[in-house]
Amino acid sequence: MPTPKNKQTYYSVIINGQVHDVTGRKRTPSGYIALCIKSHPFSDKVNGYIFEHRVVMEMKLGRYLQPNEVVHHKNEIKHDNRLENLKLMEHGAHTAMHHTGAKRSKKTREKLSSWAKERLEDKTNHPSYKDVDTKLIEMVEQGYKATEISRKLNVTRRTVYNKIDYLNLRERYSNVK
Structure with a gap:
């Protein structure tokens, strides 16, 4: 029997009124679960994978996530994608939550400081920069x-x-009266 040309569909999901076939599931090296959904607009273009926690949240909301939205795992277990363990957050708030109160080694603090100095050499990169020149x-x-x-x-x-x-x-300016 020849191998099928299309991947087998495990199940289908509906997001934003569109049906997407899930044709694969794997665990990434970083510990997240990824689903193979080639028809998803935000799946990676090479293999068609997208993180399962994002798909679960999109199914709940009935829409695709915005680029600045992230899905936080409340219990910090990356493969626990139960809806009650997921929380939709804005990217900046999520970053701040994970870094507030973090204990860092002197070496790490020095690295962060040098990266910030490098980034802020150009004044336009500063968050308080006013483009009024x-x-x-x-x-x-x-x-x-x-x-x-x-x-x-x-x-x-x-x-x-x-x-x-x-x-x-x-x-x-000093000539202004």
Whole structure:
């Protein structure tokens, strides 16, 4: 008997009104369960696998997960994909939850610090960065005072003064009367 051309379907799932056939299941080296669902829009494009906990949550919600959404295992057991053990979270909140209060070695803290310094060498990567440079330059050239600029751009006066120095506008700004 020749081998079938299509993989055997174990079962089907419905997400967002679409039926998807599950044709495989495996445990990843990191301990998660992955399902082979080639028709799923977010399965990996090489083999068609997607994490089971994401599929379980998508089935409950009746929609696909957004890119910034993650599924947290409440009991920290990666292969326990019972619905009562899963919690939908925003990516940033999930990261913060796992890192808050974590004990780190001195070597790890130094690595994290150097990565942060490297990432923040470019000021635009800072979470508090305000992209107001062009508007600020225009307003300084039009003769606006720091207080007016800060109100119109919704930034602090300290930010205005820092930007004036950073953009080498101190001479132009001091000519404002």
